[in-house]
């Protein structure tokens with residue numbers, strides 16, 4: 001089971017960015033947490049972050065035939081990006097949406113998720129554990 005974990009804009013600022021919402025653990029700690037959690041679930045995780053919408057689109061496209069699942073925190077692009085939605089639909093790789101916070105309990109502009117329109121499941125509001133929930137979800141269902 002090979003999982004591609006993609007993180008969108010500003011997630012590289014974890015630890016510094018709005019700690020009351022996102023906590024004090026850093027992006028490097030998130031990467032390590034995801035890799036360790038995947039290994040414990042019998043999977044391998046490639047973890048990437050980009051501040052660029054097009055780069056995320058390209059990585060989603062390239063996942064076809066390479067990865068069994070994508071775990072995607074598109075960050076702010078969640079709420080704006082038809083291009084990311086279209087990429088998920090185009091490649092047909094099962095995609096799980098994750099968020100550290102719970103966007104549905106925040107500002108109204110975060111309530112719309114384009115990613116949700118194509119995602120198999122969404123895990124949110126549990127900090128790093130949202131990623132662990134997503135990893136266990138995909139690993140539990142086996143390779144596709």
Ligand code: DQA
Nearest residue numbers: 073075076099100101103110
């Ligand atoms: C986020 C929630 C988004 O609304 C926000 O723009 C982010 C992070 C989260 O993980 O809680 O950048 O995706």
